[in-house]
Amino acid sequence: MGTTLRKRAAAAAVCTAITAAGSPTAMAETTWRVQVWGPKRASAQAYEWYAKEVTAKTGGQLRFDFSYDKGKPTESLEALKSGANEAGYVCAQYYADKVPLSGVIELPMFAPDNISTLGRVELALADHAAIQAELKKWNARILLPVPLPPFQLMGTRRIAKVEDFKGAKLRIAPEMGRILDDYGASYRVMAVPDAVAAMKSGEIDTIALPPFAFAAYKVQDAAKYITDKISLGTPFCFLAAGQKSWEALPAGTQKLMLGLREPALAQYPGIYAREDEANFAAFKRSGLEFVQFSAADRARLVAKAIKVWQLWVDEREKQGLKGREVFEFAQAKIREFNHR
Numbered sequence: 001m002g003t004t005l006r007k008r009a010a011a012a013a014v015c016t017a018i019t020a021a022g023s024p025t026a027m028a029e030t031t032w033r034v035q036v037w038g039p040k041r042a043s044a045q046a047y048e049w050y051a052k053e054v055t056a057k058t059g060g061q062l063r064f065d066f067s068y069d070k071g072k073p074t075e076s077l078e079a080l081k082s083g084a085n086e087a088g089y090v091c092a093q094y095y096a097d098k099v100p101l102s103g104v105i106e107l108p109m110f111a112p113d114n115i116s117t118l119g120r121v122e123l124a125l126a127d128h129a130a131i132q133a134e135l136k137k138w139n140a141r142i143l144l145p146v147p148l149p150p151f152q153l154m155g156t157r158r159i160a161k162v163e164d165f166k167g168a169k170l171r172i173a174p175e176m177g178r179i180l181d182d183y184g185a186s187y188r189v190m191a192v193p194d195a196v197a198a199m200k201s202g203e204i205d206t207i208a209l210p211p212f213a214f215a216a217y218k219v220q221d222a223a224k225y226i227t228d229k230i231s232l233g234t235p236f237c238f239l240a241a242g243q244k245s246w247e248a249l250p251a252g253t254q255k256l257m258l259g260l261r262e263p264a265l266a267q268y269p270g271i272y273a274r275e276d277e278a279n280f281a282a283f284k285r286s287g288l289e290f291v292q293f294s295a296a297d298r299a300r301l302v303a304k305a306i307k308v309w310q311l312w313v314d315e316r317e318k319q320g321l322k323g324r325e326v327f328e329f330a331q332a333k334i335r336e337f338n339h340r
Contacts, residue, residue, distance in 0.1 A: 172208040
């Protein structure tokens with residue numbers, strides 16, 4: 001073989017190697033263990049679809065083994081940091097002091113009610129450098145946001161106006177709970193099964209969740225009332241990958257997985273619409289009273305929420321964190337995607 005031909009052959013071999021290294025299938029067959037606390041619920045449908053698509057498009061080289069009802073919501077990040085799992089379901093509300101910037105979308109009445117808009121905003125937050133940096137300390141990165149409908153109320157206490165919060169004992173995310181302090185409510189952050197048990201014993205009287213989660217945890221079995229359309233906000237939950245597990249993937253596989261995020265998120269509006277229709281009918285059959293929260297009183301809560309937003313920014317800035325930058329970024333993305 002001549003010199004020129006040998007050079008061309010060598011160059012071709014290098015190109016082939018680079019292409020293979022960057023292709024989704026250029027990896028050893030791998031299975032990611034995915035730990036999800038709580039039962040399988042409606043929100044799982046889109047991220048399980050996502051996992052199946054990744055497996056199909058990598059020719060079976062990357063698989064996902066989902067385990068439900070494993071661990072506690074307060075242990076998700078620890079499991080990723082230790083390497084016990086390659087991926088897991090995380091909600092920022094349980095780590096308010098550990099990933100403080102990630103909770104920005106959890107501010108009361110801040111997140112958009114429109115699920116399509118919310119999904120786009122959360123995806124933008126997932127790619128924000130400050131969010132990525134604080135999660136990286138836990139060997140975690142957001143693989144796929146899991147946008148959740150706004151929280152409503154269900155429990156043994158009838159809540160139709162702000163005065164009804166006096167003496168109420170709620171299970172609710174901490175940032176949402178802050179707007180209820182002045183109205184005499186107390187609140188706790190608890191795993192939902194613990195909250196249901198606490199409501200049955202009288203320890204608390206109201207649980208804040210999206211409607212599909214009421215059904216998933218059978219909250220209606222211990223409740224008398226559901227307050228709809230109060231829409232207190234939403235937590236920031238996501239399917240997280242271990243950073244080291246992510247970095248071990250070929251570049252082509254990473255690109256494929258990032259490209260499948262938007263198609264997965266696009267499924268959520270339809271999923272929740274179907275679930276709400278079925279669940280609301282079931283709630284009515286079970287005898288729950290549907291309570292409409294006063295529109296005027298909700299406006300009072302929104303006014304109070306705006307002050308909480310500013311306090312959140314100030315607190316993060318005092319901690320030396322990029323609170324204002326992250327808040328204004330999220331606010332700008334809400335405006336941007338609301339107008340699309």
